[in-house]
Amino acid sequence: MDLYGAGCCNDSNERSSKKLHVLMFPWLARGHFSIYAELTNRLADRGINVSFLTTPLNVPKMEPLFNLANRNLPGKVQVVELPFPAVEGLPPGIECTADTPAHLWPLLLRAVFLLEEPFESVLRRLAPDVVVFDLMQYWTPRVATKLGIPTVLFFTFSAAYLSYHLSPPNAEYGEEITAEDLMVPPPGYPSSTISWRPFEAQFTLKMFHTRDDTEGMRVIDRQLTCIDGCETIAIKSCYEFEEKLIKYFERVTGKPVIPVGPLLQSNAGPLDSECLKWLGRQAASSVVYACFGTECFLSNEEIREVALGLEASGHPFILVLRFAGNCDGSTSLPEGFEGRIRDRGLVLTDWAPQKEILSHPSTGAFLTHCGWSSLTEGMSVGLPLIALPMQWDQGLNARLIVNELKVGVEVARRGDGAASREDICRAVRAVMAPEDGKEGKDVRQRASQMGDMFRRTILNGESKGSEERYIDKFVQHLLALATDKGGHGCH
Numbered sequence: 001m002d003l004y005g006a007g008c009c010n011d012s013n014e015r016s017s018k019k020l021h022v023l024m025f026p027w028l029a030r031g032h033f034s035i036y037a038e039l040t041n042r043l044a045d046r047g048i049n050v051s052f053l054t055t056p057l058n059v060p061k062m063e064p065l066f067n068l069a070n071r072n073l074p075g076k077v078q079v080v081e082l083p084f085p086a087v088e089g090l091p092p093g094i095e096c097t098a099d100t101p102a103h104l105w106p107l108l109l110r111a112v113f114l115l116e117e118p119f120e121s122v123l124r125r126l127a128p129d130v131v132v133f134d135l136m137q138y139w140t141p142r143v144a145t146k147l148g149i150p151t152v153l154f155f156t157f158s159a160a161y162l163s164y165h166l167s168p169p170n171a172e173y174g175e176e177i178t179a180e181d182l183m184v185p186p187p188g189y190p191s192s193t194i195s196w197r198p199f200e201a202q203f204t205l206k207m208f209h210t211r212d213d214t215e216g217m218r219v220i221d222r223q224l225t226c227i228d229g230c231e232t233i234a235i236k237s238c239y240e241f242e243e244k245l246i247k248y249f250e251r252v253t254g255k256p257v258i259p260v261g262p263l264l265q266s267n268a269g270p271l272d273s274e275c276l277k278w279l280g281r282q283a284a285s286s287v288v289y290a291c292f293g294t295e296c297f298l299s300n301e302e303i304r305e306v307a308l309g310l311e312a313s314g315h316p317f318i319l320v321l322r323f324a325g326n327c328d329g330s331t332s333l334p335e336g337f338e339g340r341i342r343d344r345g346l347v348l349t350d351w352a353p354q355k356e357i358l359s360h361p362s363t364g365a366f367l368t369h370c371g372w373s374s375l376t377e378g379m380s381v382g383l384p385l386i387a388l389p390m391q392w393d394q395g396l397n398a399r400l401i402v403n404e405l406k407v408g409v410e411v412a413r414r415g416d417g418a419a420s421r422e423d424i425c426r427a428v429r430a431v432m433a434p435e436d437g438k439e440g441k442d443v444r445q446r447a448s449q450m451g452d453m454f455r456r457t458i459l460n461g462e463s464k465g466s467e468e469r470y471i472d473k474f475v476q477h478l479l480a481l482a483t484d485k486g487g488h489g490c491h
Helices: 012-017 030-044 056-067 102-113 116-126 140-146 159-165 198-209 219-229 239-253 274-280 300-313 354-358 372-380 394-404 421-432 438-459 466-486
Strands: 002-004 021-025 049-054 077-081 130-133 151-155 232-235 257-259 287-291 317-320 345-348 363-368 385-387 408-410
Touching: 021 030, 021 116, 030 049, 030 056, 030 372, 030 466, 049 056, 049 116, 056 077, 116 140, 130 140, 130 466, 140 151, 140 219, 151 219, 151 466, 159 239, 159 394, 198 219, 232 239, 232 466, 239 257, 239 438, 257 466, 274 317, 274 345, 274 354, 287 300, 287 354, 300 317, 300 345, 300 421, 354 363, 354 372, 363 372, 363 421, 372 385, 372 394, 372 438, 385 394, 385 421, 394 408, 408 421, 408 438, 421 438, 438 466
Parallel strands: 021 049, 021 130, 049 077, 130 151, 151 232, 232 257, 287 317, 287 363, 317 345, 363 385, 385 408
Antiparallel strands: 002 077
């Protein structure tokens, strides 16, 4: 499926890269699709031809990610199907993590293991100059190396998380590792204020203890195999707010680590949506936007506490909830809740135009699960962040923005990780009513300064913003890899 046709190339970067062919191979998750698609857009904008590889049922999800960019790019983009294998016990129609119940995750991983052979066939047919791949397809480097194709491991996570999670001694631990071990930052880690909470460490232990039934690998083994096999690591981050952590990650992995910038999405949703009309009727900086990402599904108890905490705060809010499978969430909200908040609250259970909501003048704070893309989007517009991390990398991301960057507050939690309505209300009021305390005032000021830095330095520098320079440097690195692979340059 060709999404863009090749056009003329104007600047030197385009002239040098117009024949470069890159294969993009993201993990089967919506958040990863969108980030890899955004990087694809940036590369195509510089005259690079990109093949975007995914499985058949995910192909329809890809086209809007490119078409909404609404640009006539000089590079050519094609979405390529990778046949998805049948796995006993995995129902038809599941080819993405958002559609996979937790108990079926091992079967999804087994299917990904079985993709190695069809991947090799596709790679032989397409013959790209470079493969840019994701963290779970651990066999990608060995297949590409066999065919003489260099690989770049592109992480969609923060350097704070990657350099903590994938650094010695964590990477050297066997199954004897404990939660207490994981709560201690690795030697030389640049921050003493970023670490796992006990309940987060217990969750992370699954990556070290659980083995699949294909090659007997743990999740951590897959990730380390990706690092060992690649030529280069790319990371969705910036020196402006993670310089020490990026350099530490480069040191402990022994691989070049190339930041590609925050990759804020260039596509936009419909500007006439009802929630934007509702926002337009609210006072400036008065609304709390609460959203927990595309793949974080709150339990009924968590939904009730978040809803009641927002209600008790007294501030207008937009609450976005997503539900797994066919659940519509009709029984999740507290009884009578929607009636009580009708005049000052909005509950959305489908898609929300997050980019437009965050940048709207009526939005005053962002209650977030601390997914890395959500955090960078919030920081880019200068919003104070209310951190309610749920899983995976999110706890360490929360410590980064609260303890190091100081652009947010974190919701207090019980020992088991549960957050009460009272604690959620308290955190919301801390940033929405800064006159009640110095912490909230300082957070709002630092968040505003962060937004200014994004606008002045990262996005719109006096000549070219640093985000564009990050992409330019990445393109130069891809060209060097392609040239080195055979001594004769690109196809």
